[in-house]
Amino acid sequence: MIYDVIVMGGSYAGMAATLQLVRARRSVLVIDAGERRNRFAAHAHGFLSQDGVPPGEIAQLARRQLEAYPTLTWLEGQATAITGEVDAFCVTTDSGARQGRRILLATGVTDQLPDVPGLAQRWGTSVFHCPYCHGYELNQGRIGIIGSGPLSLHQAALLTDWGEVTLFTNGACELTPDVRADLTQRGVTLEETLIAQLDGHADVVLVDGRRLYFAGLFTATRTSPASPVAATLGCALEDSPMGVQVRIDAEHKTSVPGVFACGDVARAPHSVSLAVGHGAMAGAQVHRSLVWPESLRPA
Structure with missing residues (x-):
């Protein structure tokens, strides 16, 4: 046929x-x-x-x-x-x-996910890519952005309508003075310490030992x-x-x-x-x- x-x-x-x-x-x-x-x-x-x-x-x-x-x-x-x-x-x-x-x-x-231990296991459940699909359900809680490139800067600015945002540059995002000023003015917390792993529901463990807790995480694949x-x-x-x-x-x-x-x-x-x-x-x-x-x- x-x-x-x-x-x-x-x-x-x-x-x-x-x-x-x-x-x-x-x-x-x-x-x-x-x-x-x-x-x-x-x-x-x-x-x-x-x-x-x-x-x-x-x-x-x-x-x-x-x-x-x-x-x-x-x-x-x-x-x-x-x-x-x-x-x-x-x-x-x-x-x-x-x-x-x-x-x-x-x-x-x-x-193609960022090479962060623990991320792949949480993809689609507590780590997302689209705020319009998943942002509302985080109930304006703390949101972490796992930096992967220039689009992460866009995500960080956009997601401020859905919660309190922290951008983890993780060695993948260039923060020019203008970008830094813009994100800071929008209320985004900038964290430049590298990520060691993700843990729990949406916990970010940094290489210096700090553990930060979030309602959900986003990354630009x-x-x-x-x-x-x-x-x-x-x-x-x-x-x-x-x-x-x-x-x-x-x-x-x-x-x-x-x-x-x-x-x-x-x-x-x-x-x-x-x-x-x-x-x-x-x-x-x-x-x-x-x-x-x-x-x-x-x-």
């Missing part, structure tokens, strides 16, 4: 795109490895009508709704390669090869595509302030004709609600390319 569209990734962006396509009665194969980026978080926030709902429940409900459409096929597995061209793509998976007319990359990203298939297919990549992503145009087209991308792998900033909106538009654009294939030709 040749599918109209093969969607690489069955998280929020991929499912939102798939919904538009199956409602247009197009045959869609979703290939999903089951590793949602927010799988470590207990609750999702900032998503209208789903605020406070466990992210796994949102994903499960979305999949059940998609499976009500007869043109959907869901494959749990990992894609290892994509070859071919418009109308004749071949996706190799760990269970065999599948063919499709269009490819939609919704593979998501991987977070650097992201990269969770799957190498975009790069191996030849899709152009680009740098964003948050990391490497697949380059797309206003119609979600990548640099490879017939291949589209959406969600965290193709845009920043990142959240569930933004991924859903981005995916929905991508699904419509992929459908348009099936109706008007001449739109895939370069100008």
Whole structure:
């Protein structure tokens, strides 16, 4: 069977795109490895009508709704390669090869965490990246920012609306006189002693032995595509302030004709609600390319 569209990734962006396509009665194969980026978080926030709902429940409900459409096929597995061209793509998976007319990359990203002992074990539970997703629940308590680069300075200023902020530069943030003055004026405490480890719920232990207690911690990760298939297919990549992503145009087209991308792998900033909106538009654009294939030709 040749599918109209093969969607690489069955998280929020991929499912939102798939919904538009199956409602247009197009045959869609979703290939999903089951590793949602927010799988470590207990609750999702900032998503209208789903605020406070466990992210796994949102994903499960979305999949059940998609499976009500007869043109959907869901494959749990990992894609290892994509070859071919418009109308004749071949996706190799760990269970065999599948063919499709269009490819939609919704593979998501991987977070590269700062090398701080104890951080990875608390990622998504007491260490976060998005204040709009997790800041409110800290109840205006003490918030620590674990410095990782220039974006940490932005986080420190932004998070003052959610609590009392301490920025741990941890050897990764340059505090120019202007930056230092600005953050101090905003009420941010600047701590330049290196971090030894994280402990307890959200305790920061410094190399001088001090232990500081927080309601929650934030850090700015650097992201990269969770799957190498975009790069191996030849899709152009680009740098964003948050990391490497697949380059797309206003119609979600990548640099490879017939291949589209959406969600965290193709845009920043990142959240569930933004991924859903981005995916929905991508699904419509992929459908348009099936109706008007001449739109895939370069100008």
